[in-house]
Amino acid sequence: CAPNDISPLDSIERTVTTTSLKRFTFPKTNTRAFQLGWLDRFQWLEYSVSRDAAYCFVCRQFDVVGTKELAFKVNGFSKWKRALEKNAGFVKHEQAVTHKSAMISWDERKTRTANNNGISELVSNTVLQKRRFYMKTMIEILIFLITNEVAIRGSWDIENHKEDYVFRNLFEFEISHNKELRKCAEFMSKNETYLSPDIQNELIWTIAKITQMKRRFHDNTDILIAISDANDLCYEKLKPLQKINIKLPPKEELLVAETYMERKKAAFEEERKKNNNDGFLTRFKLLEELYVLIRAKDNEAAAGSGVYATAFILAVELMQPNKRVIGGTIIACNYTLGEIVLGLIAMFVPNYRTLLHITYTPLLLIISYFWIIPESIRWLLVKGRKAEAVTVILKAVKMNKIILSVQTMDKLRYIEDIKVLKEPRSEINKRYAITEVFKSRILLIRLANCCLCWITNAFVYYGLSLNSVTLAGDKYTNFILVCTAEIPGYIITIFVLNKFGRKYSLCASMLLCGTACLASEYVPVGQPVLRLIMFLIGKCTITVSFTVLYVLTTEMYPTNLRNSLVCVCSMIGRIGSMAAPQTPLLGEYMAALPLILFGGLSIISGLLSLMFPETLNTILPDTVKEAEDIGKNNQRN
Incomplete structure (x- = not known):
């Protein structure tokens, strides 16, 4: 029988799939010894160290019964000098009929x-x-x-x-x-x-x-088990899907704007109610899939965005032209403070249901806004509701403890003499449909450029926030730091807007953001602090850009279309919000790809922003004609 250091005859299943043997160190120059290269040349060859002889694996396993050849089956072949001769050794055995038959059986x-x-x-x-x-x-x-x-x-x-x-x-x-x-x-x-x-x-x-x-x-106490029909579903891979559903384009923003005919106060209250209800509904969802579906169905992003846009426009219309920047900046700062508070709460409350409960409960207090916040005076005058406008003005006078002059009181008594608007009354009271924009080539081009700018700003703004968790260090701390970087951006906005104007401030901030994002990829790997600084500069400058964009968008459109068009821009901008949560996944293919994308889009959109008209110190337009003339006559207060 064969020696015990080659494959045994009862191990066919193993040797069929694994024909290679244990390799030993053989002499390289001695021609009278077995050579290691022979095992690679003849796949059927086996070698016994104990007998110093070669065997044929396939003949021992599949040879025809009764064959008389015993050299490669039982006794072993050891005439190494004749091993490679044509009429002897391995070559002769390979040409044998019995060996070929055994090879066929093996195959x-x-x-x-x-x-x-x-x-x-x-x-x-x-x-x-x-x-x-x-x-x-x-x-x-x-x-x-x-x-x-x-x-x-x-x-x-x-x-x-x-x-x-x-x-x-x-x-x-x-x-x-x-x-x-x-x-x-x-x-x-x-x-x-x-x-x-x-x-x-x-x-x-x-x-x-x-x-x-x-x-x-x-840091998550939720029960998170998901088994698909083919593969286990990683919860981390499910997060971007949640975000893209949560960030569905809020079409209701436009519907609210048209339904309430630019009634900012009523629209604000309705959006607030919907946002609050959706938040409490998602608080009690049991499974992640239901959580995603409910938030997508209720379109919570629409409600939240509608609240912010409506409140912003209402606040801007209540202010004088030279106070709009400060007012808009204060509102934006509170948005950032909310982000910071959210990061702090998430740090100590990892359970998302409890987090929803905590974050949505304060919205109940906003019910009082219906009685506290006055309606837009400009909107009331445009609609011919003069008595209500006078009531709002007198209430503000009383609250601020101001004594009005006799001339001002006379104007309030005869408010129809106030030349707030330069167009005929029939043109002022005319209710514009949003399709009026398509009749004006100037407004249409302006709206298209504005939508692109909103997409870029939303994409970069939210993308940088979401990608902050990929930086070295604690993800909660990084998120809070990135949000805190917005505050210097708001402070910078106050100074640059009134000094350099809206258009050039928007262009410069987006170009700086794009430069910072691209430059951060050239920071050496061993310099995480420098990389973080460049990242924060990018977030600071995109914050300036977003704040300027809000003010500029509000000032470019007529009163009867202002809320609708701002909501259209915000709605289209949600394309960027939807795409932003997917950018961390791009890092799996190329680590620098997200920031390259942020930087490139910021630079392109920044250059296109030079096409916007300058609205610094201009009176808010009330008609389509006045909106078209912005930047031509540049009316001053």
Whole structure:
């Protein structure tokens, strides 16, 4: 028989798939010894160290019974000097009929084995998918019962206490109504139903352990288990999907603006109610999938954006032209303070349900705004509601303890003599549809450029905030630092807007942002502080740009279309908000790609912003004609 240091005859399954032998160190120059290169040249060759002889693997495994050749089967070949001769040794054996027959048998065995492995793998995958779907449904029901603190099972005596066996009843109900699950249940054998109390205890324990691991390693106390039909779904990969749903384009902004005919106060209150309701609804969602669907369906982004845009316009219209910058900056600063507070709360409250509860509760206090905030005086005058406008003015006089002159009081008594507007009254009271923009070539080009600028600003602004967690260090601290960098941007805005104007301030801030984003990629790897500084400069300058853009957009359009067009720009700008959460995924393909994208778009949009008219110290236009003339006559107060 063959020596024990070559493949045994009963190991066909192993040797069919693995023909290479254990390699030893052989002499390289001694021609009377076995050479290592022979094993690579003759794949069927085996070598016995103990006998110093060569054997043929395929002939020992598949040779025809009764063959008289014993050299390569039993005795071994050791005439190394003649090993490579044509009429002797390895070459002669390779040409033998019996060896060729054995090689054919070996190839057939390998083919059959490969086919069997493929069939087995296919069957295993089918079984695995059915079992995974079956287990997925079980886990979802368990999570539902655990989250709602419902008793999962009653007694071990299932037949006598079926009404107490909540989990089993729910699962059987799901089987009866889900065809795919019913097929899986029919496929499962009786000992694979996983419905016994012991199995349930084990599943609950497993869920609890996963929850503890999430809390320990990911600062998250939620139950986050998701099993797809083919692969486990990584929760981190689900986050961008949530964000793109949450950031769906808020079309309701435009509808609100048109429905309320530019009534800022009423629109603000309605948007506030919707935002508050949606927030509390999402507070009580049980599963991540439901959370995403509810937020996408309710379009919470529309409500939140509608509140901000309407409040901003209302505040700007209440101010004098030389005070608009300070007023807009104060509003924007409060937005940043809200981001910082959110980061601090998230640092100590990792549970997203509790976080929603905390962040949406203060919105209840905003109900009082309906009685506190006055309606826009300009809008009231445009609509001919003079008495209400006078009431708002007198209320402001009383609150500020100002004594009006006799001339001013006379003007208030005869307010119809006030030449607030230069157009005829019929033109002023005319209600514009948003389609009026398409009749004006100037406003249409301005709106298209404005929408592009909004997309870029939203994309870069939110993109830098979201990519802050990819920086070295604590993700919460980085987020708070990036948000804090906005405050210097607002302070800078106050000075540059009134000194250099809206158009040039917007252009310069976007160019600086693009330069900082691109330059941060050339910072050496060992300089994380310098990279963070460049990152913060980019966030600071895009903050300046966004603030200027809000003011500029508000000042470019007529009163009857102002809210609608600002909301259109904000709505289109949400394309950038939707794309921003996906930018961290681009880093998987190229680490520098997100910042290159931010920098390139900022520079392009900054150059295009030079096409906007300058609105510094101009009177807010009330008609389409006045809006078209902005930048030509540059009316001054």
